[in-house]
Amino acid sequence: MAISSIGVGAGLPLDELLDQLRSAENKPLELLKSRAASVQSRLSGYGTIKSSIEALKTAAEALGKADTFGALKTSVAGEAFTATASTKAIAGNYNIKVNTLASGQSLTSDPQADRNVKLATGKVDVTVTLADGTETTLSLDAADTSMEGIVKAINEKSGLGVSATLVNDGKETPQHYMLLTAKGTGTEAAIASITVAANEANPALDVSQVNNLMAYDKVAATGAFTETEAANASISINGIDIESQTNTIADAIEGVTLTLLKTTEADKPQALSITRDDAVTSKAINSFVSAYNNLQGIIKTLTSYDVASQNSSALTGDSLARNVQSQIRDALNAANSSGAMGSLSQMGITTDPKTGTLKVDNDKLDAALKDNMPDVQKFFASETGLSKRIGAVADNFVKTGGLIGTATTSMTNSLKNLEDQYDTALGRIDAKMEAYRKQFTQLDVMMAQMNSVSSYLTQQLSMLGNIGKEK
Structure with missing residues (x-):
């Protein structure tokens, strides 16, 4: 006897019972999925923290470079040439005539x-x-x-x-x-x-x-x-004649590169002014402060706990995240020097006691750069300066085989293990449900047969009961 749907033959809700059994069997799978989602959230959180540490390290490295301190800017009164200056240049003013441009044969x-x-x-x-x-x-x-x-x-x-x-x-x-x-x-x-x-x-x-x-x-x-014919470039700087094979003249003035564009009018030199550009240092310091604050904010978000809703974040209670925060702060607070600018606060950089983030008083910073540039450079760029300290701490976490790398490798292995457990459990549940389905099908067929026999016997007994009544 063919059964189109389980339970039809028996008149019982066997399909519904199978669904309930499946839901009960799937509870361990939901637990595995929840554990995997938690590990994945932690893994993603570590990735975000790592990127922020690397950004902070990059900002700190900029503060360790000589080019960041005592940078120079150039100003040209005219269009005959452009100029760029390296840190080897010396501030000053020059009168430059461009007599001829270099040309090719x-x-x-x-x-x-x-x-x-x-x-x-x-x-x-x-x-x-x-x-x-x-x-x-x-x-x-x-x-x-x-x-x-x-x-x-x-x-x-x-x-x-x-x-x-x-x-x-x-x-x-x-x-x-x-x-x-x-x-x-x-x-x-x-x-x-x-x-x-x-x-x-x-x-x-x-x-x-x-x-x-x-x-x-x-x-x-x-x-x-x-x-x-080819021609060489010919210029004069404060009356000193200079010849060049190209229109780019480097180090005629030490640390300065001139790019010649056109000749100047006779006896009308154009002025070149070279002055110190403290904005380069200020920008680098502010970039570091922004990177530091960004890292602190990310760690705070990833480790927070909402008491009202009792919801935790991806890294709530995570020791590695807290370790990053404390070690970076320790490196920041330990940085000092014996010069006039021996601490961040002397440069106008202070810590907000409520949030732990840094604030920059740019007026005070500008004054420090103007009056004490060598000491500012020593604070940030010396062998024991802030740049080296932050870089060493950052490497401890983000380098290959570092603390974050070790943790993420462990979590990746955990995810693979959970995936294997899930696949094994799913296969076991599928096999059990198939066994249930076969048993229910047999029950359905048997009940259908019994119902058919019962109906037949009932019919026959009814007929026997009617035989005596007909006489």
């Missing part, structure tokens, strides 16, 4: 009617020598000895110091010119000579047509190229 060949015709029937060596002595040889196959082939070979050769292009005059029957341009500016980057020779594999090869196009000697003033 260019060579223009005699015109050719056909840019694709081969100028030799075999392999040709073309050697380019720059004024600084750099020598590079191109070995051209016969197919590459046309104007177009030579241009391609030049542009594909690294280290040649020369680029090439073809220009036509735009006429109905155009004439083609080869234009060679030195990649660098100044006289030392210019082309000194170009020689053409038959490759040693065929020394008797006629290379005259290639030679007529490419041969050049600047000193001897021979060759078919027309030259636009």
Whole structure:
């Protein structure tokens, strides 16, 4: 007898009973899921704390760099040049004239009617020598000895110091010119000579047509190229003449890099002012304070407990999170020096007793930077300064194999273990529920059969009872 749904044959709510049994069996699974969610929340919380510690470490490292203290800024009264200054520079004022800009040499060949015709029937060596002595040889196959082939070979050769292009005059029957341009500016980057020779594999090869196009000697003033000469940059600083191969001039004024843009008017130098830029130090200190406060706020949020709702956070009661907080605070409070700026409070940086966060009095900080920069630098950047202390504590937590790494590895293993337990329990429950289903199905079939027999017997007895009544 076929049963379309468990319980139909027996007239019993067997499907509902199976669902109730399943719910009862699933309770251990819910517990495993809850434990896994708790571990995952802790794991995520540790990741957030680690990122915040790394941000604090980065901010602390900036306070350990010499470039953060005594930085200089430049101001140019004009548009002939720009200037940047390193910490090696010295504050001062300068009058600068830009007489000439550095430019690159260019060579223009005699015109050719056909840019694709081969100028030799075999392999040709073309050697380019720059004024600084750099020598590079191109070995051209016969197919590459046309104007177009030579241009391609030049542009594909690294280290040649020369680029090439073809220009036509735009006429109905155009004439083609080869234009060679030195990649660098100044006289030392210019082309000194170009020689053409038959490759040693065929020394008797006629290379005259290639030679007529490419041969050049600047000193001897021979060759078919027309030259636009290179020029060096020429400036004067407070009356001192300086020459440069490029338009970027470094350390003519120690620690200062000038980038020339255009020439100045005759006898009208432009002023360069170099002054100390305390804003760089102030910004670095404020960035550190923000990173510190951010870490403290994150730890507070992740470890808080809401008494009213009795809800805990991901790391409520977690010892590692509290350890991070206490060690970072200890490193901050232990930092001191023997100079005029021996503590954070002397620079205008104080701790809020209610929140534990830092506050910056920027007016007081600016005054400290203005009057006591060396002592401020000593406080932050010395071997026993705040930067080193915070960095050491941070490394203890975030380095590979550090405290957070060890904890997260343990939790990752716990999650894997819980996942395995879940899968095992789920398989066991599925097997038990399948056994229940089969038993219920058999019960349903048996009850259906019994109900059928009962109905049949009832019918037969009813018929027997009616036999006597008919007489």
